[in-house]
Amino acid sequence: MTYISEITNVMEYEALAKEKLPKMVYDYYASGAEDQWTLQENRNAFSRILFRPRILRDVSKIDMTTTVLGFNISMPIMIAPTAFQKMAHPEGECATARAASAAGTIMTLSSWATSSVEEVSSTGPGIRFFQLYVTKDRNVDAQLVKRAERAGFKAIALTVDTPRLGRREADIKNRFVLPPHLTLKNYEGLYIGKMEKTDDSGLASYVANQIDRSLNWKDVKWLQTITSLPILVKGVLTAEDASLAIQYGAAGIIVSNHGARQLDYVPATVMALEEVVQAAKGRVPVFLDGGVRRGTDVFKALALGASGVFVGRPVPFSLAVDGEAGVRKVLQMLRDEFELTMALSGCRSLKEITRNHIVTHWDTPGAVARL
Numbered sequence: 001m002t003y004i005s006e007i008t009n010v011m012e013y014e015a016l017a018k019e020k021l022p023k024m025v026y027d028y029y030a031s032g033a034e035d036q037w038t039l040q041e042n043r044n045a046f047s048r049i050l051f052r053p054r055i056l057r058d059v060s061k062i063d064m065t066t067t068v069l070g071f072n073i074s075m076p077i078m079i080a081p082t083a084f085q086k087m088a089h090p091e092g093e094c095a096t097a098r099a100a101s102a103a104g105t106i107m108t109l110s111s112w113a114t115s116s117v118e119e120v121s122s123t124g125p126g127i128r129f130f131q132l133y134v135t136k137d138r139n140v141d142a143q144l145v146k147r148a149e150r151a152g153f154k155a156i157a158l159t160v161d162t163p164r165l166g167r168r169e170a171d172i173k174n175r176f177v178l179p180p181h182l183t184l185k186n187y188e189g190l191y192i193g194k195m196e197k198t199d200d201s202g203l204a205s206y207v208a209n210q211i212d213r214s215l216n217w218k219d220v221k222w223l224q225t226i227t228s229l230p231i232l233v234k235g236v237l238t239a240e241d242a243s244l245a246i247q248y249g250a251a252g253i254i255v256s257n258h259g260a261r262q263l264d265y266v267p268a269t270v271m272a273l274e275e276v277v278q279a280a281k282g283r284v285p286v287f288l289d290g291g292v293r294r295g296t297d298v299f300k301a302l303a304l305g306a307s308g309v310f311v312g313r314p315v316p317f318s319l320a321v322d323g324e325a326g327v328r329k330v331l332q333m334l335r336d337e338f339e340l341t342m343a344l345s346g347c348r349s350l351k352e353i354t355r356n357h358i359v360t361h362w363d364t365p366g367a368v369a370r371l
Helices: 012-020 023-030 037-047 092-102 117-121 138-150 169-174 202-210 217-226 239-247 269-280 295-303 314-345 365-370
Strands: 066-068 071-073 077-079 107-109 128-132 155-159 231-236 252-255 286-289 308-311
Touching: 012 023, 012 314, 023 169, 037 269, 037 295, 077 092, 077 107, 077 314, 092 107, 092 117, 092 314, 107 117, 117 128, 117 138, 128 138, 138 217, 155 217, 169 202, 217 231, 231 239, 239 252, 239 269, 252 269, 269 286, 269 295, 295 308, 295 314, 308 314
Parallel strands: 077 308, 107 128, 128 155, 155 231, 231 252, 252 286, 286 308
Antiparallel strands: 066 071
């Protein structure tokens, strides 16, 4: 058994979290849709990308800083939105916000957080984005966006891959429901219904009742009429949708398959990334989430054209094990690994990371033969 003091990589938090959390909670965080093929593939795909390191490059100084939508951050590693963080730890999203701020990076707060935008804002300074699910009541959505804006959030990450909830069989078996002492804090007092215990997943029933299946590109335009915040479209996997996102005014794109929790047998995000980057043609930044567990993964994503990555599951797992200190350690380990990968690849700044630093199986025949 690994003890907290012995943790040396991000993956080790998951096994410890499994020991610590109730089965229903662990399964909610850990599982993917249906056969969970994409869940495995999000990780496996990274392992099929190899490095072409350059040597003798004077890597005595490494600069990992970058800007995202004009905001300066310490590294291109940010926190993805994950719901219900107080199931993992009593301080939930507030602990995560403090950890992100201490690391000098961005946290994205979920619409389905167990802490409100105001509570997260009150933890102190920090650059924070707000993830939005569009409900059947646009009035509720508008109120939520305005509250996030007032609370100092700097961008909206609009989730576009969830007109219906993916079939997560662990949640169905466990009849998943939010523990009774917790609430969807951002919706308190907005009367949009509660998550009830059902014969399958309480969350799936809730989504079926609340989330708007008619969501379409016109709603991306509508969102721009109610807020001046930049909008990131989260859940793009194709060149076609990347082009449409830009056409409809997105300030950035997040290549995401929702942590493999929606449609199974979509590609790993790192496999879809280059197609999206090429379609974006540098007009907006492209980010990636899904399967990032190592600094090497971060480097590979940047080499394929991503401007940064978002980390999901390691946050609730490390929160469960060690609260705020756990999330801080996850960010620190990823930072240290990424810095080492840069040094050993001969890159002193993010702009020096190029497509030539990696080789993939879809490269030219000569390169593939080397694999």
